[in-house]
Amino acid sequence: MLDIKFLRQNIDFVRVKMDERGQKIDFDRFLALDAKRRDLLQAVETLRNERNSVSKQVGELKKKKEDASELIAKMGDVSAKIKEYDDTLRVTEEELNAFVMIVPNVQHESVPQGTGSEDNPVVRTWGEKPAFTFEPKQHFDLGEALGILDFARGAKITGARFTLYRGAGAALERAIFNFMLDLHTTEHGYTEVLTPFMVNADSMTGTGQLPKFKEDLFKIEGLEYYLIPTAEVPVTNIYRDEILDEEMLPVYYVAYSPCFRAEAGSYGKDTRGLIRQHQFNKVEMVKFARPETSYDELEKLTANAEEVLKRLGIPFRTVCLCSGDLGFSSAKTYDVEAWMPGQDTYREISSCSNFEDFQARRAAIRFRRKDTGKTEFVHTLNGSGLAVGRTVVAVLENYQQADGSVIIPEALRPYMRGLERITP
RNA sequence: GGAGAGAUGGCUGAGUGGCCGAAAGCGAUCGCCUGCUAAGCGAUUGUACGCCCUUUAAAGGUGUACCGCGGGUUCGAAUCCCGCUCUCUCCGCCA
Structure with missing residues (x-):
């Protein structure tokens, strides 16, 4: 498969190459999926970051025998949200992956053009x-x-x-x-x-x-x-x-x-x-x-x-x-x-x-x-x-x-x- | 097919709920020391994906994930629970 980063950054080049191969591929769908994936990834990672740091606080409070129930309650929501985003992210990544897996290789510059x-x-x-x-x-x-x-x-x-x-x-x-x-x-x-x-x-x-x-x-x-x-x-x-x-x-x-x-x-x-x-x-x-x-x-x-x-x-x-x-x-x-x-x-x-x-x-x-x-x-x-x-x-x-x-x-x-x- | 044990970084191996991306040792890399080599001393030593910075590079900063794989419990999982895969030992069978 092609490198997703390469694909993202050289999409027009790849379009031409696939055209020469006689392949019709919907790269707009790729760009949309890729952008969606990165948005979701950022969102879920921010939430995870929050959970990680708050969980650490909970641990410290408990060690000092202090009450942490408020933080714990709050984190319940965050965890639920993480799960929700994770599911969407997983689906998006699967779609993106499935897409990239069926895109052919890019031919070398020395390959002659032709149809058959x-x-x-x-x-x-x-x-x-x-x-x-x-x-x-x-x-x-x-x-x-x-x-x-x-x-x-x-x-x-x-x-x-x-x-x-x-x-x-x-x-x-x-x-x-x-x-x-x-x-x-x-x-x-x-x-x-x-x-x-x-x-x-x-x-x-x-x-x-x-x-x-x-x-x-x-x-x-x-x-x-x-x-x-x-x-x-x-x-x-x-x-x-x-x-x-x-x-x-x-x-x-x-x-x-x-x-x-x-x-x-x-x-x-x-x-x-x-x-x-x-x-x-x-x-x-x-x-x-x-x-x-x-x-x-x-x-x-x-x-x-x-x-x-x-x-x-x-x-x-x-x-x-x-x-x-x-x-x-x-x-x-x-x-x-x-x-x-x-x-x-x-x-x-x-x-x-x-x-x-x-x-x-x-x-x-x-x-x-x-x-x-x-x-x-x-x-x-x-x-x-x-x-x-x-x-x-x-x-x-x-x-x-x-x-x-x-x-x-x-x-x-x-x-x-x-x-x-x-x-x- | 039956019974049991196990899977942690390049390797060995500790870790049974938060201070663990993970002790210690080995190996490797760099530096110091040293006539040379060896030894010794010090430092570094996984991968991937985002974001920031930057020339869409490298470097750097930052975040997330990964302790066989997939689920679950929990505020929090290498650690607890369930399923799977693979490896090893014994028995049976077999070329």
């Missing part, structure tokens, strides 16, 4: 698209023919958007996330963490999934626990409500996790195959950084994601999300899109974002400046490194052969007991 994904500029392209002497197939046709992806049985076991992997398919999925974890831990400086896959409501609020995106989450029956839609949630919340030492920053974490998404509102979109599942695996990179380095960290993070595709020999391009396409919590996002020959298009395989202090403020993740001793919010970043299921799609489609077999990229062979090719 068609306006996202391509910042880099890498690799040569494979030339086929035949019509390249889509991954679901390849996978079913090879007997490594079973969508029908996934649907039987659970339902639509769940898939059963078998044999070399299951091994490929596992090989891919192990390869990614090893790359990020041994060469990119990340520390691996393995987190709970269910989190409480505070954690979901800290990273911004709640309260605004409740319908995208799976909730556990009878508990205030949710299945994570990304490891960003448990990993970023590692330091919720903590004050970190400046020297420990930046912190780099990488985590494997399954991700669970309700995909409300995507009916009919990517209905076939692995692209859009209710459950998929992902390797996620998360950083906690000092504000002055966070944009350098974003570039490095994105490069770390791209490196996975380079090692796998999968062509990709990187786009910078424009103002209208930016996610709720993000100040700046790069999407890395892998080339998918079967679909004859690039598909998002990683999304790398700098949230600046937006999540840190919600989650109360701060650090103490060594030179001033002051606390400040950290900047949080994260990026997929990468989405595993979509990487399987990219491998199958880019490495498919005329006979329907699939060559295993060399980087993955050590993770598949040397297997070089998947054949029916």
Whole structure:
């Protein structure tokens, strides 16, 4: 969330920024609530001050065995009034809080303006698209023919958007996330963490999934626990409500996790195959950084994601999300899109974002400046490194052969007991 | 699932109705002392939100809140009462 003080003092700037994001937000309501809150706060604090000092007098009188009944009677009224103001104040603060919680982040000045994904500029392209002497197939046709992806049985076991992997398919999925974890831990400086896959409501609020995106989450029956839609949630919340030492920053974490998404509102979109599942695996990179380095960290993070595709020999391009396409919590996002020959298009395989202090403020993740001793919010970043299921799609489609077999990229062979090719 | 114990500042730990934002110790920071280091001495040492002052900064002043969380009793709650959460111990169960 944004800082209330910042919002109050820069309301016109924020109005413009939200306009660029295509967000319609009633900031007049905010200003009214904020003013109301401060008025009430002053009133109630004045009354509390009175009660505190009079109560002290009562104590002194009683110690001297003198009569204090007059003061006590008077304070009864004051206490009643405090309760009354407190109730109004609480309601006002709840309204104000609810308002601030659904205001998106302010985008960085380098974010291009635009209204949708068609306006996202391509910042880099890498690799040569494979030339086929035949019509390249889509991954679901390849996978079913090879007997490594079973969508029908996934649907039987659970339902639509769940898939059963078998044999070399299951091994490929596992090989891919192990390869990614090893790359990020041994060469990119990340520390691996393995987190709970269910989190409480505070954690979901800290990273911004709640309260605004409740319908995208799976909730556990009878508990205030949710299945994570990304490891960003448990990993970023590692330091919720903590004050970190400046020297420990930046912190780099990488985590494997399954991700669970309700995909409300995507009916009919990517209905076939692995692209859009209710459950998929992902390797996620998360950083906690000092504000002055966070944009350098974003570039490095994105490069770390791209490196996975380079090692796998999968062509990709990187786009910078424009103002209208930016996610709720993000100040700046790069999407890395892998080339998918079967679909004859690039598909998002990683999304790398700098949230600046937006999540840190919600989650109360701060650090103490060594030179001033002051606390400040950290900047949080994260990026997929990468989405595993979509990487399987990219491998199958880019490495498919005329006979329907699939060559295993060399980087993955050590993770598949040397297997070089998947054949029916 | 059953029984019991507990939750206080960066840490240890005192505090059972007002003098408690909270003793003491440790740690940390600054200063003094000192050939150097260590020891010693002194001072400082939580967070948030308002208001005043100020350039809408910092610093300063002032007020309020916070002793796991939420309610209640009371003129007044870290302290008493109720509910919840979490932690620990024992028993049972279990991978």
